[in-house]
Amino acid sequence: MWNVVHQHGGYTAPQSDGLPEQSFSPKGFHAEGYTTLDPRRAKPNEAIYGYTNHDHSCMLWYHDHAMGMSALNVYAGLAGLYLIRDPADERLGLPQGEFEVPLILQDRTFNRDGSLAYTMVDREGEDTPVVNGKAYPFLDVERRRYRLRILNASNERFWRLKFDVDPRDALHEPPLPFWLIGTDGGFRAPLHMLDFLISPAERYDLIVDFSQVRAGTKVRLTNYPGTQVHFPGVPGCGPEIADIMEFRVKPLSGDRDRTTPPEKLGLRAVAPIKPKPHTRRREWVVYQHKLFRTMTLNAVPYMEPSQDFIKEGSTEIWEYINPNHDAHPMHVHLVNFQVLNRQPIDAAHYQADYEKWIYHGRKPKDYPVLANYFTGPPIPPDPDETQSYKDTVKAPAQMVTRIIIQEFVPPKDDIASIPHSGAELPATYIHHCHLLEHEDDDLMRPWTIVGPDGDRPAGSHGGGGHSH
Numbered sequence: 001m002w003n004v005v006h007q008h009g010g011y012t013a014p015q016s017d018g019l020p021e022q023s024f025s026p027k028g029f030h031a032e033g034y035t036t037l038d039p040r041r042a043k044p045n046e047a048i049y050g051y052t053n054h055d056h057s058c059m060l061w062y063h064d065h066a067m068g069m070s071a072l073n074v075y076a077g078l079a080g081l082y083l084i085r086d087p088a089d090e091r092l093g094l095p096q097g098e099f100e101v102p103l104i105l106q107d108r109t110f111n112r113d114g115s116l117a118y119t120m121v122d123r124e125g126e127d128t129p130v131v132n133g134k135a136y137p138f139l140d141v142e143r144r145r146y147r148l149r150i151l152n153a154s155n156e157r158f159w160r161l162k163f164d165v166d167p168r169d170a171l172h173e174p175p176l177p178f179w180l181i182g183t184d185g186g187f188r189a190p191l192h193m194l195d196f197l198i199s200p201a202e203r204y205d206l207i208v209d210f211s212q213v214r215a216g217t218k219v220r221l222t223n224y225p226g227t228q229v230h231f232p233g234v235p236g237c238g239p240e241i242a243d244i245m246e247f248r249v250k251p252l253s254g255d256r257d258r259t260t261p262p263e264k265l266g267l268r269a270v271a272p273i274k275p276k277p278h279t280r281r282r283e284w285v286v287y288q289h290k291l292f293r294t295m296t297l298n299a300v301p302y303m304e305p306s307q308d309f310i311k312e313g314s315t316e317i318w319e320y321i322n323p324n325h326d327a328h329p330m331h332v333h334l335v336n337f338q339v340l341n342r343q344p345i346d347a348a349h350y351q352a353d354y355e356k357w358i359y360h361g362r363k364p365k366d367y368p369v370l371a372n373y374f375t376g377p378p379i380p381p382d383p384d385e386t387q388s389y390k391d392t393v394k395a396p397a398q399m400v401t402r403i404i405i406q407e408f409v410p411p412k413d414d415i416a417s418i419p420h421s422g423a424e425l426p427a428t429y430i431h432h433c434h435l436l437e438h439e440d441d442d443l444m445r446p447w448t449i450v451g452p453d454g455d456r457p458a459g460s461h462g463g464g465g466h467s468h
């Protein structure tokens with residue numbers, strides 16, 4: 001199978017980012033955009049990439065990003081975690097070693113012989129929860145605090161997760177609250193929670209205190225009843241999954257728990273990025289073609305060259321306009337961002353007028369003015385999204401979702417003294433829906449960071465500058 005690896009959440013130069021057009025095959029065939037560092041050392045069926053890593057701790061992941069087949073490749077298993085550590089974190093008093101547990105959540109369907117079935121071809125959807133590659137697993141835990149680092153690596157499934165305890169085993173009410181201490185981009189101020197909605201590609205870093213239940217308790221990680229594959233709840237995209245995994249609580253072995261209680265962790269609140277009156281807004285319409293049902297951003301196919309040129313160092317507000325009936329998790333390469341707000345729109349009218357604009361030759365005067373379609377005031381982000389850095393955001397149905405991205409700057413230094421491993425301008429990256437079948441469908445577009453001398457790289461015309 002053709003494939004290419006993308007480090008999700010990484011601060012990476014374009015030539016190492018694993019864009020779809022950089023795909024290559026086991027036999028050494030290369031897509032037109034194939035790149036490798038140190039070409040003399042790479043075999044034809046290899047690519048050498050350089051990752052800068054961040055200067056702070058966070059949980060990234062890597063997965064296949066091949067042109068038109070990332071859904072199949074990830075389903076088959078091409079996904080894994082990539083942890084960045086900061087020595088300063090040692091002093092926080094977090095659960096470590098066997099008490100820090102990564103959990104990769106996916107949904108799968110199995111044939112009778114145990115082999116993987118890929119049902120999305122028929123849009124049936126997967127029926128079995130798989131954690132770290134195991135269906136319905138269990139984990140023995142002690143009566144102490146654990147750090148659970150959760151990634152939703154499902155192709156399409158949203159989960160609303162909670163910890164369930166039989167009321168007879170509960171010592172308190174509610175029995176097992178937990179604290180959110182980090183998201184996609186790293187730590188945040190601890191937030192007390194009872195459940196949370198996680199879309200594909202999002203990460204939640206949790207502290208769960210199993211000393212709050214008796215030994216012998218079976219704590220179940222479950223999906224909130226009624227949570228459909230596609231949030232908020234359009235049935236028909238796959239069976240509901242209730243139970244995911246079980247934690248079997250045992251007595252403390254050895255030392256008492258010396259980790260810091262979550263509310264006393266020295267984690268500072270992330271300062272909000274404040275938009276200024278002149279901060280540039282950029283609209284991205286999640287557009288589904290009314291006849292063919294294919295999906296694009298701004299009704300432009302992925303392979304059309306970049307039309308969005310962003311001055312290096314600038315701050316922008318991106319508005320994901322979603323007139324559809326379900327949510328899309330939008331992922332931006334290279335940058336971390338903050339969720340600004342969401343605002344409901346008259347989706348039917350917006351969609352109709354947007355189509356009018358397309359079918360009447362995309363004249364600027366026909367382009368729907370977003371402000372004319374608001375049906376209510378902006379809504380602040382959910383508590384688990386505020387004051388944290390994200391690389392993936394839920395763009396709910398019939399809403400505009402606004403994110404603010406500060407300082408578009410690619411990593412320019414060469415990595416490990418390898419020539420041409422740093423970014424050069426113009427630097428083209430992508431953003432896309434992280435429902436993998438949507439990404440493959442075409443809900444993905446390039447965008448380009450350019451130097452200070454203008455909107456477009458020199459010599460480009462009519463939206464050129466898509467660097468290969």
Ligand SMILES: [Cu+2]
Nearest residue numbers: 328433435438
């Ligand atoms: Cu989508």
